[in-house]
Amino acid sequence: MxxxxxxxxxxxxxxxxxxxxxxxxxxxxFICVLGFFLCPGEATFADWHAYMxxxxxxxxxxxxxISFMGHAWVGLWTVSTDYLTSxxxxxxGTTVRMIFQGGLxxxxxxxxxxxxxxxxxxx
Amino acid sequence: xxxxxxxxxxxxxDLSTIAFPLPALISITHRITGVALFVGVGLLLWGxxxxxxxxxxxxxxxxxxxxVFAKLVxxxxxxxxxxxxxxxxxxxxxxxxxxxxxxxxxxxxxxxLVLSIVLIIAAGVWIW
Ligand code: HEM
Numbered sequence: 001m002x003x004x005x006x007x008x009x010x011x012x013x014x015x016x017x018x019x020x021x022x023x024x025x026x027x028x029x030f031i032c033v034l035g036f037f038l039c040p041g042e043a044t045f046a047d048w049h050a051y052m053x054x055x056x057x058x059x060x061x062x063x064x065x066i067s068f069m070g071h072a073w074v075g076l077w078t079v080s081t082d083y084l085t086s087x088x089x090x091x092x093g094t095t096v097r098m099i100f101q102g103g104l105x106x107x108x109x110x111x112x113x114x115x116x117x118x119x120x121x122x123x
Numbered sequence: 124x125x126x127x128x129x130x131x132x133x134x135x136x137d138l139s140t141i142a143f144p145l146p147a148l149i150s151i152t153h154r155i156t157g158v159a160l161f162v163g164v165g166l167l168l169w170g171x172x173x174x175x176x177x178x179x180x181x182x183x184x185x186x187x188x189x190x191v192f193a194k195l196v197x198x199x200x201x202x203x204x205x206x207x208x209x210x211x212x213x214x215x216x217x218x219x220x221x222x223x224x225x226x227x228x229x230x231x232x233x234x235x236l237v238l239s240i241v242l243i244i245a246a247g248v249w250i251w
Binding site: 045049068075079087111119122 | 136154158161168171172175176178218249
């Protein structure tokens with residue numbers, strides 16, 4: 001078995017599963033959010049605010065954000081192990097890929113805490 | 124990278140010499156929209172922030188979305204999301220063994236193409 005220190009689930013089968021489970025969560029979440037705008041009548045601040053800051057949607061948004069982190073990590077990890085390798089970049093391949101993955105992890109964490117701040121900072 | 128497979132196997136990764144039937148194009152577009160959505164989610168979070176912070180910021184976001192450029196950006200994000208979602212559902216279906224034959228794969232790719240174009244046009248109509 002080929003293992004890789006940077007894969008989220010430590011092996012391809014777990015990564016595969018993480019990506020499927022998170023895909024379902026994200027799919028349902030986006031349908032729930034977009035569903036709000038498909039309701040008849042104009043989208044007012046009061047309605048939107050009440051909807052998104054309900055405990056139900058706050059928790060769901062957090063679950064979606066965590067799912068997004070897992071999904072995007074596995075997804076972009078896969079992309080980086082396809083295109084940012086020694087095959088395309090020669091000796092620099094591994095270094096470039098590690099920098100890419102490190103930056104990715106930082107951005108994902110930033111998204112998470114930004115999301116927490118948006119939802120829990122709101123009055 | 125550790126070489127784990129026989130390195131003497133011929134490798135052809137010259138994309139310009141490889142044919143791209145529709146299922147392959149759907150696959151690469153799914154990948155491209157996935158990467159694009161990573162950036163798109165950042166913009167969506169920004170929008171979420173403005174939309175919830177206060178009634179004033181909600182209204183200024185609404186005003187901003189009257190502009191053609193902002194509408195185009197929103198449409199692009201939604202289009203990426205729609206395509207990635209529709210192709211992703213097909214992907215999950217194939218993981219469960221639905222449409223895994225050559226013919227099934229071709230049909231699935233056509234369904235994804237038509238369905239996502241319809242939904243993307245609908246999203247455009249909704250935005251404008
Ligand atoms: C909202 C943010 C999303 C982002 C940033 C995102 C990003 C990505 C990326 C980068 C990949 C890797 C593509 C590849 O390896 O070719 C991927 C794969 C995938 N995505 Fe998403 N995605 C998102 C939402 C969704 C949703 C809502 C679904 C729902 C069905 C979904 C379903 C999938 C599936 C099934 C795969 C696996 C494809 C494969 O194994 O080749 N994604 N995603």
